[in-house]
Amino acid sequence: MAHAINKLSATKIGKLTKPGFHGDGGGLYLQITQGGVKSWLFRYMKNGKARGMGLGPLHTVSLADARVLALAARKQLLEGVDPLDAKEQQRASSKATAAKSKTFDECAEAYIEAHRSGWKNAKHADQWTNTLDTYASPHFGSLVVSAIDTALVMKALEPIWTEKTETASRVRGRIESVLDWATVRGYRSGENPARWKGHLDHLLPKRSKVQKVEHHAALPYSDAPAFMVELRKLDNTGAKALELLILTATRTNEIIGARWDEFDLSAAIWTIPAERMKAGKEHRVPLSKAAIRIVKAMKSVRQNEYVFPGQREQSPLSNMALLQLLKRMERSDLTAHGFRSTFRDWVGETTHYPREVAEAALAHLLKDKAEAAYARGDLFTKRAAMMADWANYLAGR
Incomplete structure (x- = not known):
């Protein structure tokens, strides 16, 4: 009875060459193929059917390891668990887990x-x-x-x-x-x-x-008319783009991406589509007479679909063009975006236009949700008057 299990030894296994099954006892077998490949197999009966479960090749699984695996399988059988079914379920579970695992x-x-x-x-x-x-x-x-x-x-x-x-x-x-x-x-x-x-x-x-708050460098509004005099001495695309940006209080990307089909000069309206706006909402810009003059001047030398064309064919002005222009004007202390602050300070400190009109001109969304819910219009008429006053102020009038 003492030899019912552990019949094999490492020495004996090394000498075995005959193809077939060589039992160690307790359902554990060393299997040798016709080609001489050796592997472990656990054989057992379940519900009257003979089953076999591979435990791995001899070069990877030693005799001692195989006996441990066989013992675990026998314990599963005592508990009513089919070890082969359990192994397949574990493999399926591992695959499912792997399929649901992502870095x-x-x-x-x-x-x-x-x-x-x-x-x-x-x-x-x-x-x-x-x-x-x-x-x-x-x-x-x-x-x-x-x-x-x-x-x-x-x-x-x-x-x-x-x-x-x-x-x-x-x-x-x-x-x-x-x-x-x-x-x-x-x-x-x-x-x-x-x-x-x-x-x-x-x-x-x-x-x-x-957070260290860094504001865009802005020109004091009191210096804006003098700056415009210097700017209007320059006759190039970048200068006209910056002038229109200042007159309309728009952003650099909105200016350089401006297309001819967005302008209705007879109605004095520039409609910037939602996809080009920071807030993702269409923005109507009222054009002062000074702004219209710039657009008409650019139309007389139209090159492509962009109001302010770039050096490359079918491309707009570079987004660095305005910054480079300011450097050439020896105003590296300023940024194009800062002129929006210049405009906002002028409105707040020298005019009686309500805050919401100035904010609408800058295309700012109202932070107060209740206030925003009632703000159905875009205050276009009031903004048109305000932008005309801004243009007059910049012209020194």
């Missing part, structure tokens, strides 16, 4: 691709990719997304939260969005470790406490 980098790539078509700015996807690659991936990009916890998110954010607060805040929001996407897709579960309210707000100081 953070894989989820980030999938999220960006899924949302790319919905982003109005083509550079938006690149910004997402670059910030996540730079600040998140080094810490947990290669980890399965289900393993990402608060400690890992903090590891990515803490080093940059004080010095690069704006960037860090965007990174946090993007990590949160990717993890939310992964949760909905079934790749992770539980609370989002990157959420701010009620979570990271207890671990990191508020942006307002640490």
Whole structure:
């Protein structure tokens, strides 16, 4: 009875060459193929049927290891579990788990691709990719997304939260969005470790406490008429683009991307489509007589679909053109965007136009949701009068 199991030995196994099954006892067999390949097999009866379960090749699974595996299988049989069925179920479960496992980098790539078509700015996807690659991936990009916890998110954010607060805040929001996407897709579960309210707000100081606010360099409104005199001495595309930007209080991208089909000069209206606006909402710009003169001057030398054409064929003026113009004017202390502040200060300090009229001219969305709900119109008539006054002020009248 003592020899019912453990019949084989390492020495004996090394000498065996005959193809077939060589029993060790307890259902464990060394199987030798016609080609001489040796492997382990556990054979047993279940519901009157003979079954066999491979335990691995001899070169990987030793005799001692095979006996341990066979013992575990016999214990399963005592518990009424078919070891072969259990092994197949485990394999299927592992495959299912693997299919539902994605790394953070894989989820980030999938999220960006899924949302790319919905982003109005083509550079938006690149910004997402670059910030996540730079600040998140080094810490947990290669980890399965289900393993990402608060400690890992903090590891990515803490080093940059004080010095690069704006960037860090965007990174946090993007990590949160990717993890939310992964949760909905079934790749992770539980609370989002990157959420701010009620979570990271207890671990990191508020942006307002640490962020260094940097305003765009702006010209005092009292100096604006003199600046316009100097600007109008220049006869080039960049100068006319900057002049129209100042007269309309618009943004650089709105100016350089302006197309001829957006202008109705007879009605003195420039309609900027929603896809070109920061707020994603169509914006009607009232044109003063001075603004119309600029557009007509550019129409007389029209080159392509853009009001302010660039040097390359069928392209608009470069977004650096206005900055370079200011440098040539020896006004590197200013930015094109800063002229919106110049206009806003002029309205607030020298006119009686209501705040909401000035904000509408700048295409700012109202922060107060209740106020925004009642603001159905765009105050165009009032804005037209205000922009005419602004043009007169700039002309020294």
